[in-house]
Amino acid sequence: MPCYRCGARQTDPVRGASPWQRGVRNESQVLICPDCQRLHDLDLDSCATCGSTALICRLGEIECRACGAVRMARTPEGFGESGAYVGSGAPPGLSAEVEAALNRVLGRA
Structure with missing residues (x-):
């Protein structure tokens, strides 16, 4: 899956944590490359409970990694x-x- 902003492709990971970030935009999970992460306006969906953009989308649900709130994805x-x-x-x-x-x-x- 490419970066949703610039289209860069993720390469084979080296050992350790990936520098790529996950997010949710328009109810779909997206990847954000390290270069685009430096931008302040990523236009990601945010949690209705706490306002965090640390969301993950899985199995038709969107979960906030900051506060744990879960909702059904549209x-x-x-x-x-x-x-x-x-x-x-x-x-x-x-x-x-x-x-x-x-x-x-x-x-x-």
């Missing part, structure tokens, strides 16, 4: 109640992303 546009994409075809940009990944793995130009 279903993003284009996705059904199960979280599966229900639009026509694949999610936007997915085919290009898969093609690029295959080209990298198979060594194609």
Whole structure:
């Protein structure tokens, strides 16, 4: 998954904690690269209880890592109640992303 702001790809991690940060934006979990973390306006969702942006999204729930509040995630546009994409075809940009990944793995130009 690329950084949601700049599109940078996460590389294979070295030993230790990853410098990448997780966040929630528009009800979906996103990754934030170390360079973008330095920005003050990341436009992330915040906790309705404490205002923290330290949120994680999993299994249809959004949990605040600061205060522990948990709420159900709203279903993003284009996705059904199960979280599966229900639009026509694949999610936007997915085919290009898969093609690029295959080209990298198979060594194609």
